[in-house]
Amino acid sequence: MKVVRRHIPELDVELERLEAGPVTVTCIPDMANVAWPAKAIFPGLSRSDLESAAKRSPAGTVDPEGETVGLSFNCYVIQTPDYVALIDGGIGNDKERPDRPAWHRRQTRFLDILAAIGVSPEDVGIVINTHLHADHVGWNTRREGEVWRPTFPNARYVVSADELTHWTALHEADPEGQTLHGAFADSVLPIIESVGFETVAPDAEVATGLRLQPAPGHSPGMVVVSLATGEGEVLFLADAVHHQLQLGDDSIVCKFCEDPEQARKTRLGLLANAAAGNTVLAPYHFPAPVFGRLKAEGASFRFHPLDFAEAGEPAN
Template sequence: MTEVKIGAARVSRIEESYEPNFEAAKFFADWQPDVVDRHRDWMVPDHYDPASGFLKLSVHSWLISIGGRTILIDACVGNHKPRPARPKWHLMQTRYLERLAEAGVRPEAIDMVMCTHLHMDHVGWNTRLDNGRWVPTFPNARYLFSQADYDHYLALDRDPQTGPVNQGSFRDSVLPVAEAGLADMVSGAHTVDEHLSIDPAPGHTPGTVAIKLASRGEGAVFCGDILHHAVQVFHPEWNSFACADAVSARKSRRRVLEDCAGSGALLMPAHFGAPFVCNIDERGSRFTPRFA
């Protein structure tokens, strides 16, 4: 288990899966095979699988303990969720909740769940299957959702031409939380408390946010899918196939990298391979990751 100290905060990585799961050339339209040769020293084997040509991506949550509160950032894919268009994520059976318990936390102990955006691999464990119904996994938590993302996907989901969206994840992993009265919608820049704040970072989705943690002069930025893979630190102009607004996604990615480089905040992505976190160094207009 990856564990990081940020001031008084203890941050733990709760893994759902970590494997080669997307073909690099299809994931990034700008992908060039020689990028592996240039970055082989850090990319293989933790971030790229040469045998398959697949990116090796982690799917995990970040668990924060600070000030007597326990916060979960991003909720992965979830068990029993029907996702036939993504075979590796279809009807998953993982030890996610057991790993949460190994970190010393029961679902009932989570005070807040924060989703960087509402794609299927960031909302799945918001709910669990209980006697054929999807019910909130963390019954005592408040769930913070981006109002922009919620409104966007709600409209699409209700439209008979487009719904259900995100392979049904909005219906089975977001709406049950809202219907249970546990969702808090956030718009624009938002201060959660003295340690946590939210900055809008649209592009990957309309309501993608960066979540910032600050404690005792130290900081971290939980970037969700603003960056999927560490190669994007070197190439912030690279968007994934899943970025809805290419121009805004590039702007948000560069802004996060500049923020981390300028402040010294640790970058805490949702999908980077081992060691899963990094600092960002900047020289001119170029960035490099500095792995712990």
């Protein structure tokens, strides 16, 4: 496998693309490397915790002075000879998120970036929501006038049955309650009411070589996604890990995990398997470089980004 970096000047974006024979995986961050207040995601971390985390994390991803951590929101586009799939859907445009200012009424060029890699919304055959949090479902829909419509009209929208059942029950108990900061109403319900979700078991094979794996804890029905290529496995980590600093200290749990102890167990199991199996990881929230492998170091892990090849010709 190799990773190619491609700069698209007209969109002011640099994309990383993993190539494995006829299969490519392109990372499109819906938000890239935002300095997030550390306490807003890892409330237990003191200033000195952040100082030691900065020493074992990639340069620039932890700022102990400003008490921030770098977070991206990475959507992944898989292109194979048989299908185009999108793993997770970012924050989306035009969404009303008054209690999440960074996500409120965004205007990004996500669809232009998709077009630049040769993919139209109609080409996407599979959308997988690893879980239904607001920062993973945004591009499920786009606004047309006052109506939210599926962004990818020909796609199978795939979600684990447990996850959809959980959030649907919360929404139905309080329909005006802004479930998922409003994302249930504008990014989940419009799919249910139009093309429908394909609800599956948490270990379902979605397409040849593309399989879900249960990863509960952060959200009740969260899954990670495994892609088998002729050159090895790629694992889309969703929110099993939020930041590199967690690789060195398994007690650091994100504030948004529903069941922190289960989330910790899920994370350790996935990381140990990925290190043992030489799996290439595609993390949702790590800033670039995103594709890498893990090495176990005692009780912790270190993330080693894959080397970059020379910039290739444009991907089409």
